[in-house]
Amino acid sequence: MSNEIAILGAGMHPWGKWGHNFVQYGVAAAREALADAGVPWRDVSFVSGGATVRCGYPGYVAGATFAQALGWQGAEVNTSYAACASGSQALAAARNKILAGECEVALVVGADTTPKGFLAPAKGYRPDDPDWVRFYLGITNPTYFALYARRRMDLYGDTLDDFAAVKVKNSRIGSKNPRARYRKCFTAEDVAASAMVADPLRLMDICATSDGGAALIVSSLEYARKLGKGDAPRVAAISTVTPTFASSVVEMPDIATDSAAADGVEAHAFRSTLPLKAYEEAGIGPEDVDLAEVYDLSTALELDWIEDLRLAPRGEAAALLRNGDTSLGGKIPVNVSGGLACFGEAVPAQALAQVCELTWQLRGQAGDRQVEGAKVGITANQGLFGHGSSVIVRK
Amino acid sequence: MSDKPLAPAIEGWHTMSAKPNLIGTQCTACGTYFFPKQSQYCRNPSCDSTDFTEVELSRTGQVWSYTNACYQPPEPFVAPEPFEPYTIAGVQLEKEQMVVLGQVVTGVSVEDLKVGMTMELVLERLHETEDDIKVTWKWQPVAS
Ligand SMILES: [Zn+2]
Numbered sequence: 320m321s322n323e324i325a326i327l328g329a330g331m332h333p334w335g336k337w338g339h340n341f342v343q344y345g346v347a348a349a350r351e352a353l354a355d356a357g358v359p360w361r362d363v364s365f366v367s368g369g370a371t372v373r374c375g376y377p378g379y380v381a382g383a384t385f386a387q388a389l390g391w392q393g394a395e396v397n398t399s400y401a402a403c404a405s406g407s408q409a410l411a412a413a414r415n416k417i418l419a420g421e422c423e424v425a426l427v428v429g430a431d432t433t434p435k436g437f438l439a440p441a442k443g444y445r446p447d448d449p450d451w452v453r454f455y456l457g458i459t460n461p462t463y464f465a466l467y468a469r470r471r472m473d474l475y476g477d478t479l480d481d482f483a484a485v486k487v488k489n490s491r492i493g494s495k496n497p498r499a500r501y502r503k504c505f506t507a508e509d510v511a512a513s514a515m516v517a518d519p520l521r522l523m524d525i526c527a528t529s530d531g532g533a534a535l536i537v538s539s540l541e542y543a544r545k546l547g548k549g550d551a552p553r554v555a556a557i558s559t560v561t562p563t564f565a566s567s568v569v570e571m572p573d574i575a576t577d578s579a580a581a582d583g584v585e586a587h588a589f590r591s592t593l594p595l596k597a598y599e600e601a602g603i604g605p606e607d608v609d610l611a612e613v614y615d616l617s618t619a620l621e622l623d624w625i626e627d628l629r630l631a632p633r634g635e636a637a638a639l640l641r642n643g644d645t646s647l648g649g650k651i652p653v654n655v656s657g658g659l660a661c662f663g664e665a666v667p668a669q670a671l672a673q674v675c676e677l678t679w680q681l682r683g684q685a686g687d688r689q690v691e692g693a694k695v696g697i698t699a700n701q702g703l704f705g706h707g708s709s710v711i712v713r714k
Numbered sequence: 715m716s717d718k719p720l721a722p723a724i725e726g727w728h729t730m731s732a733k734p735n736l737i738g739t740q741c742t743a744c745g746t747y748f749f750p751k752q753s754q755y756c757r758n759p760s761c762d763s764t765d766f767t768e769v770e771l772s773r774t775g776q777v778w779s780y781t782n783a784c785y786q787p788p789e790p791f792v793a794p795e796p797f798e799p800y801t802i803a804g805v806q807l808e809k810e811q812m813v814v815l816g817q818v819v820t821g822v823s824v825e826d827l828k829v830g831m832t833m834e835l836v837l838e839r840l841h842e843t844e845d846d847i848k849v850t851w852k853w854q855p856v857a858s
Contacts (some may be wrong), residue, residue, distance in 0.1 A: 442789065446724050452750070455723065455790040456840070456850060457783055458802060458815055465781035466804055473779070473829035517781045518824045564759050565746075569778075569804055569813050578747035579811035581758050586811065 322600070323553040324417050325543035326712065328356025328536035329675040332430065334500040334529045334662045341371055344532030344668075345381075345430030346388045356536035357546065358424055360389055363536070365422040367397045367413040369405035369429025369667030381667065382409075385428050395422070403614060403700045404559060405429060406533065406670030407708030411557045413537055423542040429667035430532030450572040461525055461617075463571050465517035468619030472519060475634035477622065481641070482524050483510035485618035486660055488646050493657020495687040500529050501661045524618040529663030533671035535678070552681040554674075555695075556600035556711040562589035570701075590627040590707070594699060597709040598629075605629040608651065609693040610680060612673035614700035615658040624699050625653060628709075647688065655680070655688045670708055673698040677712040716847060723840045723848040726751075734837050735770035736814065736851055742767055747810040771810055774834045774856065778804040778813045780827045792841035792848075803853045805833050819854040832856040 330351025332344035345368070353360055366389075368381025382396030395416075399408035406429045413425035445451040453459075471477040490505040505523060513522040543551050565577035567586035579586040598604055605628060613624035622636035630651050631639045639645055645653040656662070656676040659669070677696035679685045694714045701707035722728065727750065728736050738749035741756045743763035753766040786797040801818035818827070819838055833853040840850040 446727075446750075449750075451790060452724065453815070454787055456815075457787050457791050457800060457817055459783065459785075459787045462781055462783065462802055462815075466779040466802075469781055469824075470779040470829060515784045517783060519781075564757060565811070567813070569815060574816075575749045575814040576812045577757065578749075580809065581741070581744040581746040581761070583760065584744075584746070584758060 322418060323540060323555055324414050324537050325540055325548065325551040325553055326535055326674070326678045327358060327424070327538050327543060327546065327548055327551055328352040328354070329678040330355055330534045331498045331672060331675055332532035333498045334531035334665060336500070337530045339432065339530070341430040341432040341530070341532070342384055342388050344432070344530060345385045345428045345534065348430065348532035348534035348668075349385060349389060349426055349428050352426070352534040352536045358536050361392050363424055363426045364394050365397070365413055365416050365425035366394050367399065367409040367425060367427045369409045369671065370398045370400040371431045371667045372400060381429070385426070401559070401706060401708070402702030403664065403666055404670055404702040404706060404708040405667040406674075407557060407700070407710055408559055410535065410537070410554065410671065410674065410710065411559055414554060414557060417537065417539050424536060424538040426534060426536055427671060428532070428534040429671050431665040431667050432530045433528035433665065449574060453572050453574055456574070458574070459517075460571060461517040461520060463569065464525060464617035464620055465520045466569070467623060468519050468617060471619055471622060475637065477619065477637045479511070479519055480507065481622070481637040482519065482618040483507040484640055485615065485621050486510050486523055488640070489615065489654050489658045489660035492647055492655050492688055493661025496657045496661065499657045499661040500663050520617050520619065526616050526659035527663035529665045531662065531665035531668050531672070533668040533675050535671055535674060550714070552678050552712050552714055554710065555603075555713045556597040558593055558597035558600065558709040559706070560593060560596050561706050563587045563592060590623065590701065593707050594628050594697065594709045597697065597711050601711040601713070603695065603711070607695050608697050610652045610655060610677070610690045610696045612654055612656060612658070612676050612696065612698045614669070615654060615660055616664070618660070621653060621658065628697060628699055647690065652690050655685070655690055670698065670700050670710070673700065674710055674712060681712060681714050716842060718842065719846045720849050721846040723850040728835075728837070728851045729770065730837070733773060734835055734851065735773055736835065738769055738771050738810070739766040740769045741765070747771065747812060749812065749814060771814075772807045774832060775805040775807040775814075777827055777829050777831045777833055778806045779829060780804070780818070780824055782824050794841070801827070803827065803833060805853050817850070817852045819852045822855060826855065
């Protein structure tokens, strides 16, 4: 199809709490992706960076920061910020450039160094800033994940055991991923013994924040063929659509949802509309998907995403989980990278890390984590205010 | 108990009466409600109105979901010593067709709540300053 681009290389700096400047994680990931692609750095004519906003000046100009660190060679640059969806927007910018014929091969890179503890807002009396308001009133990030989780329990009958089972599943597979930060196989007892953070979610149900970097080398299909890589995995779709008014699920950092009171306005749940554009663009449906990498900010949220991606009917993701269908070897493995449960989130890198995993899976290079015969993979994640992204990669 | 005067934690977001209401705005053209107040532009994509009236929102609604905070949030949250966990709820307002978050009154835990339960708006202490007691809106189960 004419709107596809090739993924020639993937690279990651291992996730952890290394405490270094984010630039070095991005450079390490970029160099690994370049080597993996067999593309010389000087041939890259576009550098698209996912931005971080917490690390001062260089983070705001991520594309140029990485281009400079790798050595100025005249490439054009771009910086994208969309919180957790930053990487997908950076990928979309590279795809646009390639499909417009203005660039043959591009580097897409995101990296972050995260602070300890809660992500806190700027100080002062600032009631115009929703982030300030919600922290002042005592509403933190886990509050939102816990509200979604509790709703699943009351509406669909999900249990604490189901949420723990997501953690157990992801930690078991993630223990086999050398790039993951947490590589211990946790048990349901471990989860139950961890401290309650926001009922029903315990410490081990909620993902940590990590340092890490991820990078992709992407190109036109023609460039890939010239390199002898015509069979490389392809980006078949990138959805970065915004919600449709009235958005009915309360999202970070808001204190209230849109109102759907006006005539002709309906309430929409955003997460479930996000993948529709991706499926449409790729010309496939959920039944064609072999594996999914979803944004498991909490264990329960993985179950929401499975339904939002239409891999299970609404309310039935836990049944899929209990049946082993979302484990490696199951019908539709989810988060065989180990997910955020094993990585922790490195915000501007995370959406790219998902695509890295799909790339290795579709090439059959995922080792102990390999999904047999994987041909199509989908990602999902979400930034602030409900904007998010979903990427489809296929062979 | 302190005899300091009561003052709203955030100015102008709710009335101070015994049966308080949140104060929002409503678009005069399409009828969309906003909380917090919006009076510059309407966010309904079919509406370009810039005319809004201030309205008091419904005092009662149904629980959309609920949780609690077992760990002390960072600033600007002002925590008591020692920190006391508190319950939080999102409540669906029927007329306004929107969900509003807030703490739940002291003494009510997650075990006491259920999706769909009726809640009403009350005012309760958020924290104390040298001059006054800052109060904010909280949700309270309606005795059935
Ligand atoms: Zn309007």
